[in-house]
Amino acid sequence: MCDARPARALPALARALPALARALPALALALPALALAAPDGEGAGGAPPPLSPALAALFAAVWGASLASFGNVLIHRLPLGMSVVAPRSSCPRCGRLIPWRENLPILSYLALRGRCAGCRAPISPRYALVELAGAAWGVALGARWVWPVLSEPALWAPEPWRLWAAAGVWAWQMSFAVALIAVTFIDLEHLFIPDELSLPALLIGVWGAFTLAEWEPALSPLGSLAGAALGYALVVTLRVIGELLYGREAMGLGDAKLLAVIGAFLGWEALPFVLLLGALQGLLAAGAALLYTRLTGRPNALTLPEEELDAYFGEESPEGARGRVALPFGPFLCLAAFEVLAVGEEVMWSLG
Ligand SMILES: [Zn+2]
Numbered sequence: 001m002c003d004a005r006p007a008r009a010l011p012a013l014a015r016a017l018p019a020l021a022r023a024l025p026a027l028a029l030a031l032p033a034l035a036l037a038a039p040d041g042e043g044a045g046g047a048p049p050p051l052s053p054a055l056a057a058l059f060a061a062v063w064g065a066s067l068a069s070f071g072n073v074l075i076h077r078l079p080l081g082m083s084v085v086a087p088r089s090s091c092p093r094c095g096r097l098i099p100w101r102e103n104l105p106i107l108s109y110l111a112l113r114g115r116c117a118g119c120r121a122p123i124s125p126r127y128a129l130v131e132l133a134g135a136a137w138g139v140a141l142g143a144r145w146v147w148p149v150l151s152e153p154a155l156w157a158p159e160p161w162r163l164w165a166a167a168g169v170w171a172w173q174m175s176f177a178v179a180l181i182a183v184t185f186i187d188l189e190h191l192f193i194p195d196e197l198s199l200p201a202l203l204i205g206v207w208g209a210f211t212l213a214e215w216e217p218a219l220s221p222l223g224s225l226a227g228a229a230l231g232y233a234l235v236v237t238l239r240v241i242g243e244l245l246y247g248r249e250a251m252g253l254g255d256a257k258l259l260a261v262i263g264a265f266l267g268w269e270a271l272p273f274v275l276l277l278g279a280l281q282g283l284l285a286a287g288a289a290l291l292y293t294r295l296t297g298r299p300n301a302l303t304l305p306e307e308e309l310d311a312y313f314g315e316e317s318p319e320g321a322r323g324r325v326a327l328p329f330g331p332f333l334c335l336a337a338f339e340v341l342a343v344g345e346e347v348m349w350s351l352g
Helices: 012-037 053-080 108-111 124-144 161-190 195-212 223-244 253-266 268-295 306-313 320-323 331-343 345-351
Strands: none
Touching: 053 124, 053 161, 053 195, 108 124, 108 320, 124 253, 161 253, 161 331, 161 345, 195 223, 223 253, 253 268, 253 331, 268 331, 306 345
């Protein structure tokens, strides 16, 4: 759950990839494996569904929370430049290694009442929240991609690969959800998006669209590739315009890579909605934060402490610049991507 302890200096990307590669096939295997292990399954039409809806939802929630638990490792370790695979998690205060029974998503946090079992140091509720979000997305994406196939034994009994393909799409979109959650927390706290997160996510996004489109006609490999390119190009263009107009960087290259990831998973058609929704909600949040500070004179959750503002804007920058809210754009892009993911791109098109 919590950990600290630097790792050896392997290139960070190389360190992150094996962990992702190991987690994804396991997830892709999980749902169909259970479904196929159920007795019967051959009667066209007559066979009962292999899983009750409640059991299927529980299964998707458990796998979603477990994948999000890996997201917690990314959130904690990537900004510190630590390996995401080794060493095992330990308490940052007392160094106690976390045994598996204290590392169960959500349940362990509740059982331990949010404290380390060794030294009683408080554990951030972020861990449980991230896992809860993973569980919720696990169920939501399961309902969209897996249930429709699972509930029709006549469809998949003669062709079991259909279940595997549905579970593959689920795992692919879950890796997207976990990447978005991780970017949100890292960017909010550290004001940057690690390449070790966005580059593997970009690869998984394009790779998944190409391999899964063979079985899932809703996916478009070219749409994914175009989304990755357009996402990057859009932010770079906005950056250049911002520099010309205001003489400062409005968005970083981290945002460009993030929008490329979003385009790779959602397709290029989703990008105008993601940018627009992200910008609107970002402006609203910034406005609310500035208003709060104006009215109360107190700093708020979105402004940074003085010394961090110095580090961020440079000490010589004019008072006005330092007083401005340092609000990262990445989390709002993630929020917008989640919104599009939740309602589906088709709905966005019919609105727009
Ligand atoms: Zn401890």
